Amino acid sequence: MRVRPTIAFHCISALLTGLLALACSGASQVRAQVEPRQPIQIRFAFDRPIDAGAAPVLLASASGLFGSEGLAVATEIAGGSADAIARVASGAADFALADINELIRFRGKSDAPQVKAVFVLYNQSPYAIVARKSRGIHALSDIEGKTLGVAEGDLSIRLWPALAKRNGIKVANVKQNRIGAAVREPMLSAGQVDAVTGFSYLSAVNLRDRGVPADDLAVLRFADYGCEAYGFAVIVNPAFAARSPEAVKGFVRALIAGTHLAIKQPARAVDEVISRMDGGSRDLELERLQTLIAGNILTAEVRRYGIGGVDPARLDRSIAEVGEDFKFGKRPSAADIFDDSFLPPPDGRLIN
Template sequence: MTASPKPSLPRRLILGAALALPALRTARAQAPLRFALDWALQGNHAMFSLAEDRGLFRREGLAVRMDRGFGSGDTLVKVGSGAYDIGFADFSGAVKFNAEYPQNRLVMIYPVFDRTAAAIVTLRGRGIEKPQDVAGRHLGAPEGEGSRLLFPAFARAAGIDTARIRWTSMAANLRDTMLRTNQVDAVSGFLFTVHFNLVGLGIPEEQILGWPYAEHGLDLPGSGLFARAEWLERNGESATRFVKASMEGLKLLLNDVPAGMASLKKREPLFDEALETRRFAMTRDRSIITPNSRAQGLGSLEMARAEALVRVNAEAYGIGTPPEAASMFTDRYLPPRSERML
């Protein structure tokens, strides 16, 4: 007796399985990437959360784990040590790190803030109506904080007499309170951080005065994406894909700020969407969208500005032989210029 032929699989199941194979391969090909922010969630971080929520990282074959930060200096150390692959951090501190640990050299692969957010901030009624008025006054900031270390360079650029300035050091979480309670006349810090922290303390916005360094003679880039040079040699494609997705996330955020704030709210229930919307607006208008980024595209950095940034930070940290700027900045991982235009 001849055995009956086995029934064949329905054609639709075969086709379905064939179509599913690329998706399975993609899912298996997701490369893990550890990413550290510079601080607790703030409005500008939505460029990364939107890239995650809208599947941009996944589309680029990346499984990104994003963790909050505890200050740019801490993030730079974590990336340099290999605890994280990429970090978002302010440039201050990177020159010192590279000078001390050249074997763990950090490279900025995407300067997100075309202008540094470092600033002097005070309140009306303190007798300070312009940057030069801080001469002879009592200033405050955490010791070793980037904006404080850059202040001498800012003072030279802005024509501020530093001879009689007195500094008080405090923990970062006490800076705004000490300004509000008149324990110091002014503080240095990131403009959008100090400004909206003061708003959160109940200070009317019209009472807050701030002068960003970049708008008063010290036109330097600010925060961006850093990776370790050794990691980049082995993971250049992942770096390129991460930068591409992050930049697309920024464009999504610029086009739909409420969606970005909602994206962060999902991750932190105490996230203040209204306040962070205003914080991001200041960050966008003072640090991200600038004449340079409009003309040259997001992430554009001329080497002359990079060299100035290295030189100023080397002076701030007392580094006699700083690393070459070309060893700390690269545009190799940026998308084509046509994709970076606003």
């Protein structure tokens, strides 16, 4: 039986077309494997101007740790934790480093967007009262009858009622002098107030830099007097987290690695910090970072369970502490504040 030429032609043509399509498909797959994927753009907000507290994030960026997770991180400066949280809630920023206690107040409003923390960098809050021993203050109980300088926008004073109650101190017996943040340390240095509220790694280090003898400073850390508050944490926009969960996990992994580096190589970390500051002191920021690591990041809890997570029961108790000075529209639960689903397993978060 003879095959018509047209039929043979169509068969051969179909075969060649199929082979060509297969070749093109294979070539496309090869190109996809060779060509790198475009990194995911991340907008990250610090809640305050750069200092040593930003070291883990800056080191993660400078060391290519974010890049290795397929992320391109651009940073910006917000005007405090409330502003940083608002930026994340609105989608103006994808992530931010903010005070988790301010997040608790934010989520305590009945209509608040469901912003959550996904990584706790400061296992203990840096809140402290910094006092002059020469003014008769050696322990927290000595604060009664004294004048406490409180800077505008200071967050530590918000937990002072809970701390005073826990330690049997009458708040009414401590005079509060509202002052500008810029004059907080100068006023204490000059003896115009007996003590100030602030962060242990900021005010105490600043005072020593101003020439106040270290042995005349009493740094009364809230954590040493029973305050269970966590400190600064990474928060994420809920829509971004739902859309790109792997990016959130990658960001957290990179930050853990950056924190490892900051602990092991503090001098290198401070070099990155100083490169982003305008006229910063390397020695001052190195002391600040070492104070921060020892007192707030590398705590006994972190050494045992790993960095980044929370104890839900402790977080719930800290929410109650916030409630001593804040009226909740709806009291948030620990699950409203922290989402642990983006964390690596505990053995991937241990810091040696």
